[in-house]
Amino acid sequence: MAFYNDPKGMIQDIIKTHLVDALRHLYKVDASQTITLEKTSSDYEGDFTFVVFPYLKASRKNPEQTATEIGNLLKDSFIQLQSYNVVKGFLNLQIRPDYWLQFLSDNYKKSNFGFAEPNSKQAVLVEYSSPNTNKPLHLGHVRNNLLGFAVANILQAGGHIVKTCNLVNDRGIHICKSMYAWMQWGKGETPDTSNIKGDHLVGKYYVAFDKQYKREIEALVVEGFTKEEAEKRAPSILAAQELLVKWEAHDEETIKVWKTMNDWVYAGFNETYKKLGAHFDKFYYESDTYLLGKEIIQEGLEKGVFFKKDNGSVWIDLTEDGLDQKLVLRGDGTSVYITQDLGTAELKYKDFKCKRSIYVVGNEQEYHFKVLQLIALKLGKTYAQGIYHLSYGMVELPHGKMKSREGTVVDADDLIEEMELTAAETTRALGKMEGESEDDLKVLYHTIGMGALKYYLLKVDPKKKMMFNPEESIDFHGNTGPFIQYTYARIRSILRNAGQLSTSDFNKQHIELSKVEKDLLIKLYQYPQVINEAAKELSPGLLCNYVYELAKVYSQFYHDHPILKEANPDQKNMRLFTCELSSGVIKSAFALLGINVPEKM
RNA sequence: GGUCUCUUAGCUCAGCUGGAUAGAGCAACGGUUUUCUAAACCGUAGGUCGAAGGUUCGAGUCCUUCAGGGACUACCA
Numbered sequence: 001m002a003f004y005n006d007p008k009g010m011i012q013d014i015i016k017t018h019l020v021d022a023l024r025h026l027y028k029v030d031a032s033q034t035i036t037l038e039k040t041s042s043d044y045e046g047d048f049t050f051v052v053f054p055y056l057k058a059s060r061k062n063p064e065q066t067a068t069e070i071g072n073l074l075k076d077s078f079i080q081l082q083s084y085n086v087v088k089g090f091l092n093l094q095i096r097p098d099y100w101l102q103f104l105s106d107n108y109k110k111s112n113f114g115f116a117e118p119n120s121k122q123a124v125l126v127e128y129s130s131p132n133t134n135k136p137l138h139l140g141h142v143r144n145n146l147l148g149f150a151v152a153n154i155l156q157a158g159g160h161i162v163k164t165c166n167l168v169n170d171r172g173i174h175i176c177k178s179m180y181a182w183m184q185w186g187k188g189e190t191p192d193t194s195n196i197k198g199d200h201l202v203g204k205y206y207v208a209f210d211k212q213y214k215r216e217i218e219a220l221v222v223e224g225f226t227k228e229e230a231e232k233r234a235p236s237i238l239a240a241q242e243l244l245v246k247w248e249a250h251d252e253e254t255i256k257v258w259k260t261m262n263d264w265v266y267a268g269f270n271e272t273y274k275k276l277g278a279h280f281d282k283f284y285y286e287s288d289t290y291l292l293g294k295e296i297i298q299e300g301l302e303k304g305v306f307f308k309k310d311n312g313s314v315w316i317d318l319t320e321d322g323l324d325q326k327l328v329l330r331g332d333g334t335s336v337y338i339t340q341d342l343g344t345a346e347l348k349y350k351d352f353k354c355k356r357s358i359y360v361v362g363n364e365q366e367y368h369f370k371v372l373q374l375i376a377l378k379l380g381k382t383y384a385q386g387i388y389h390l391s392y393g394m395v396e397l398p399h400g401k402m403k404s405r406e407g408t409v410v411d412a413d414d415l416i417e418e419m420e421l422t423a424a425e426t427t428r429a430l431g432k433m434e435g436e437s438e439d440d441l442k443v444l445y446h447t448i449g450m451g452a453l454k455y456y457l458l459k460v461d462p463k464k465k466m467m468f469n470p471e472e473s474i475d476f477h478g479n480t481g482p483f484i485q486y487t488y489a490r491i492r493s494i495l496r497n498a499g500q501l502s503t504s505d506f507n508k509q510h511i512e513l514s515k516v517e518k519d520l521l522i523k524l525y526q527y528p529q530v531i532n533e534a535a536k537e538l539s540p541g542l543l544c545n546y547v548y549e550l551a552k553v554y555s556q557f558y559h560d561h562p563i564l565k566e567a568n569p570d571q572k573n574m575r576l577f578t579c580e581l582s583s584g585v586i587k588s589a590f591a592l593l594g595i596n597v598p599e600k601m
Numbered sequence: 602g603g604u605c606u607c608u609u610a611g612c613u614c615a616g617c618u619g620g621a622u623a624g625a626g627c628a629a630c631g632g633u634u635u636u637c638u639a640a641a642c643c644g645u646a647g648g649u650c651g652a653a654g655g656u657u658c659g660a661g662u663c664c665u666u667c668a669g670g671g672a673c674u675a676c677c678a
């Protein structure tokens with residue numbers, strides 16, 4: 001029996017083995033390293049296609065003859081091959097239906113179908129989210145959170161031990177800006193007194209600061225200063241910088257305000273994280289880690305990786321690696337971003353012992369991570385090779401980039417609420433959920449709304465930037481989360497009506513597999529490979545594409561074939577098992593993406 | 602200036618290590634429901650894969666050049 005969770009035991013590899021044997025036997029070539037197999041295009045008959053063009057030199061025959069010879073040989077040696085046909089240089093192979101049916105009966109009740117053996121692969125640490133605490137989360141953060149969560153799940157399903165962490169940027173000039181504004185104009189306002197969610201309240205003061213700052217700059221420019229000078233001497237920025245100095249000096253009053261405001265933000269973030277379904281094994285705070293990394297600077301100086309300039313600042317020369325000279329420690333001995341990141345990398349390795357460490361961070365920081373990894377490599381760190389920047393593209397709006405300070409952001413909480421409202425409206429308009437309790441409906445609206453949002457953001461290749469148009473709300477039809485959820489709900493409905501699944505298997509001899517039925521089984525068969533590929537590529541998008549295709553084929557199957565009303569008991573059983581496995585795979589794949597599925601909708 | 606990256610249907614996106622006539626969804630038009638949930642299914646229309654060269658039996662995919670977008674290139678994070 002084939003071991004379906006192991007890609008090595010897959011039918012494709014069995015076919016390849018036979019093809020390699022055939023090529024060796026017929027033409028004395030060793031194709032074991034180079035052989036490839038394609039899926040047969042839907043315009044032709046067959047399941048898999050072998051392209052013979054690369055072997056014509058060895059066969060010294062024309063494409064048709066070569067393909068036919070190989071096909072003939074396979075027909076004798078390869079039992080699972082039902083038939084073959086040749087079109088030009090393409091050898092199309094059709095597998096016996098029995099093979100797919102056997103696969104179905106072996107797997108339809110496996111709850112972990114598709115998953116690799118747990119902990120069979122190296123441990124991985126995934127860092128994601130990593131927000132600043134001066135403003136609420138926006139659509140860009142949402143993409144980050146969904147990606148990080150999904151990638152962690154997918155890696156786990158792919159057999160890795162996975163840990164997740166969140167490095168919160170809770171200190172620095174940006175927080176001081178919010179603090180200064182609140183101290184100036186806040187009149188003691190709190191989330192409770194204002195009835196504003198904590199992160200939004202702090203964000204409000206961040207915006208207020210920026211407005212004031214801009215006014216001051218303008219005034220200074222009128223007085224005759226250059227813009228650059230004005231930006232440096234505006235009173236509000238000086239005040240914020242003073243706060244930062246006080247913070248670093250552990251000034252009691254400053255620390256108190258800082259703590260208070262950060263706590264507001266955390267309360268707000270936690271609410272949003274809960275709605276998004278994000279989860280972290282560990283939080284790191286920059287206020288704890290920002291001093292780390294200085295020993296590494298010392299280490300680097302001793303090893304001659306870094307050098308000191310006259311003013312005491314420490315640098316690394318990366319010009320030979322195609323980059324520039326980079327500062328790693330300021331002249332006054334204080335850390336910069338890269339200093340603390342080096343320290344944090346060391347700390348993470350100490351905490352988790354993961355040789356592979358993934359950073360889910362936007363592509364604007366590609367340069368930074370190149371530098372980080374290069375430095376770690378030059379220092380000979382054991383974890384250096386495993387540093388990987390999962391760089392994702394920005395979410396753009398029709399008018400361009402999102403800018404917090406200019407108010408052109410799509411706020412995460414607003415967006416979530418809007419999605420839930422749309423889900424509620426659509427559900428009510430369809431009128432299928434009448435008689436359900438208010439509580440159940442609330443859960444359903446959240447499930448559907450988040451399903452739409454998450455699928456929308458995850459289906460795009462992480463590396464690519466993506467467009468979000470707030471004017472056109474996210475669709476619930478076609479290639480969307482709700483369509484896939486709906487497919488699931490319809491399957492569940494059938495299975496409810498079917499009652500207890502028959503424990504007895506179906507008799508393969510009594511079954512006629514239609515084209516759609518076979519397509520559906522083959523699609524289900526691919527799930528383990530898709531998990532594997534998605535884990536390798538760190539791409540939830542692959543899983544999205546897959547589960548959409550699965551839902552599409554299932555819908556066609558559902559439309560074309562009676563299930564409960566099928567008279568042939570074997571055929572009916574087979575279809576019910578197919579329903580069981582299809583719903584299981586949809587649920588499982590969506591769970592990896594962080595999306596729930598409803599039993600009814 | 603330098604480095605990186607993107608450009609596929611009106612719009613948003615797929616297209617795995619190069620393989621057959623480049624695919625979905627939305628939008629447009631037409632059809633399907635007394636039968637397991639029509640958030641569905643089927644069909645029509647829509648393309649010089651940014652441009653030009655090159656490698657190859659074969660290029661949306663690989664290489665070069667060009668055009669147009671974007672990111673990065675701070676003693677910011």
